[in-house]
Amino acid sequence: MIVNYSSSSSEDETDNPSKNDSSPPRKRGKLENESSTSEPLDHGSVKSKADKSAHLTPRLPLPESVKEMFRESEEQWADKRDEHGGRLRSFQHERGNWATYVFFPYDPEEAFLEVLNEMMVVAAAYDIPLTLSEEFHLSLSKTVVLRHHWIQPFIQSIRNGLTHFQKFLCLADKLMVYSNAEKTRTFLGLEISSGKTQLLELIKIVDQTMKEFNLSTFYKEPSFHISLAWCVGDHTESLKKACLSELQSLIDAHEDGAFHIRLNCTELRCKTGNKVFNFALQ
Numbered sequence: 001m002i003v004n005y006s007s008s009s010s011e012d013e014t015d016n017p018s019k020n021d022s023s024p025p026r027k028r029g030k031l032e033n034e035s036s037t038s039e040p041l042d043h044g045s046v047k048s049k050a051d052k053s054a055h056l057t058p059r060l061p062l063p064e065s066v067k068e069m070f071r072e073s074e075e076q077w078a079d080k081r082d083e084h085g086g087r088l089r090s091f092q093h094e095r096g097n098w099a100t101y102v103f104f105p106y107d108p109e110e111a112f113l114e115v116l117n118e119m120m121v122v123a124a125a126y127d128i129p130l131t132l133s134e135e136f137h138l139s140l141s142k143t144v145v146l147r148h149h150w151i152q153p154f155i156q157s158i159r160n161g162l163t164h165f166q167k168f169l170c171l172a173d174k175l176m177v178y179s180n181a182e183k184t185r186t187f188l189g190l191e192i193s194s195g196k197t198q199l200l201e202l203i204k205i206v207d208q209t210m211k212e213f214n215l216s217t218f219y220k221e222p223s224f225h226i227s228l229a230w231c232v233g234d235h236t237e238s239l240k241k242a243c244l245s246e247l248q249s250l251i252d253a254h255e256d257g258a259f260h261i262r263l264n265c266t267e268l269r270c271k272t273g274n275k276v277f278n279f280a281l282q
Contacts, residue, residue, distance in 0.1 A: 096148050098273035102141040102158070102206050104170075104265050106226055115259055116228060119188075119247050123229075126242040130188060130229040138170065138192065138226050138263060140199065141206050144215040146272055155270060155277050157212055161205035162268065167281040170195030172226055172261040175248045183234040188247070189225035190261055198265070199224050226261060 108116075116132060123130045146154055172190040179186050192199065199222075207217040251259045268279040 098146045098148060098151065098275075099143055100141075100146045100154075100270065100272040101139060101143045102268065102270045103137040103139050104263060105267075105269060106136040106138065106261065106263050108136055111254070111256065111259065112261065115250060115254060118250050120229065122243055122246055122250070123188075123239075128235060128239055128242065129231050131231060132229050133227050136226055136228070138199075138224060140202055140268070141210065141218055142216045144210065146213070146215075150213060151272055151275070154209060154213060154272075157209040158206065158268075158270060159279055161208060162279050162281065165202065165205070165281050166198075167264070167266040168195055168198045170199070170224075170261075170263040170265055172263065173251065173258065175244060175251065176223065176225055177236050177239050177244060178223070178225070178227075179234055179236050184232065186231050186233065186235040186239060187227045188229045188239065189227045190251075192224035192226075192263075195263075195265065196224060202268070226263070 120130055120132065170192050171194045172192045174191045174193060176189050176191045177186065178189055203218050203222065210217045266281055268281065270277045270279070
């Protein structure tokens with residue numbers, strides 16, 4: 001016997017309401033549209049919409065300052081010795097590290113420059129390759145490393161310590177030979193002969209700030225001086241034996257009398273990276 005069935009018994013149950021159900025009939029098309037929201041998204045269509053949106057609203061370029069923040073940490077900086085006279089750094093350069101030191105600047109007089117030129121001629125006669133300093137100053141700290149976000153609190157700490165410090169005068173007249181801790185550079189400098197008491201008091205203030213940031217303090221028995229010239233390598237002994245006394249005689253027998261550097265200590269400075277902060281004394 002062949003029996004004729006309806007299209008689907010399940011369809012009758014879902015699409016056709018029972019006789020006792022007074023609710024309106026549900027349409028198949030409506031249900032299919034509503035259930036489509038639970039289906040997986042068509043990523044191709046989403047990407048297409050995003051591309052259209054990006055085309056309509058062009059993206060702004062990312063600022064260089066933001067790019068610098070997220071550079072790969074493995075990126076290394078190459079120290080080019082030929083760009084700074086063959087000098088070696090005391091510590092490796094790292095992005096975000098700022099070489100920092102505290103000092104009094106010295107603005108050279110014309111007589112001072114004349115004496116220096118004579119000294120360079122004498123040193124050259126002994127084959128000592130001295131190079132004049134690019135700037136002249138009296139250091140009151142070692143060169144330390146500051147992280148960028150430490151700079152403002154570091155400067156404020158020094159400023160607070162100098163609130164009542166009075167200005168004073170320093171004199172320098174004795175030639176001395178120095179070298180850095182690594183023995184990679186030799187310096188010729190004029191040692192401070194007066195004003196040491198005030199300088200030692202200033203060192204206490206600067207050292208206190210260094211301790212707050214866990215940085216190196218100044219030397220326990222400092223020889224305050226103004227560096228005049230330098231050369232690469234350790235030439236301490238050869239410079240002392242060859243021509244130090246002759247160079248000193250140029251200072252002592254200057255045509256206008258014994259030459260002294262007069263350093264008016266009215267403004268302490270701190271250089272960190274390419275920034276310089278000034279602290280005016282009372």
